[in-house]
Amino acid sequence: MRRKLFIFYEKLYRYFGPQKWWPAESPFEVMVGAILTQNTNWGNVEKAIRNLKAKKVLNAQKLNQLSGKKLALLIRPSGFYNLKSKRLKEFLKFLFSNYGGKIRKMAAADALSLRQALLAVKGIGRETADSILLYALNKPIFVVDAYTKRILSRHKLISEDATYDEVQSFFMRNLKNDAKLFNEYHALLVKLGKEFCLKRRPRCEECPLK
């Protein structure tokens, strides 16, 4: 099982190459993107990010000062914008009340207690919390998403109805505890999902895992 998981990784890496995740200029941008991309196409998130950058508010201080109303307008292209505006505000409240708005201070906390704290924020669930930990703070935590579950269960590595935590621990039990590896592996699974496992035109015959 352990070996199979690593062979998958090697096949994907050979086929697709390094994915350079997360596409962002700063850890804070990763955190914002992680919330904006909830059940949302990444292309739409990019538009929202562009709006925030154009207004020069893509940093903790400025975003914290911005009204929820104005924030919602700026992130409109990412969908669920009223909801996500509130969620970003909840996250900022967390960041300022615990770490004075300093990502640096947040990064100093240990991964597991940070995860607990993030999960207590309204609007931050497992995937969002783990994306923040791995892709913004470089903590060795494996991120699970819809693609990950679909791919692993279709290849019979996990059961179809495995929970998030079960899938995550499957990876973390069977892989070297390495943030770089977790980073690349999850990004490769998403790439595979997008390229080969789409419902419309699945291309299972040409799949690099075949």
Place this chain on the structure above:
DNA sequence: TGCCAGGCCGGGT
């Protein structure tokens, strides 16, 4: 034209 995208929450059973 409808379906889907790198979820999460709250209420109902």
Place this chain on the structure above:
DNA sequence: ACCCGGCATGGC
């Protein structure tokens, strides 16, 4: 402990 509706835009 599950199950479901709501949240919304833009691309194909």
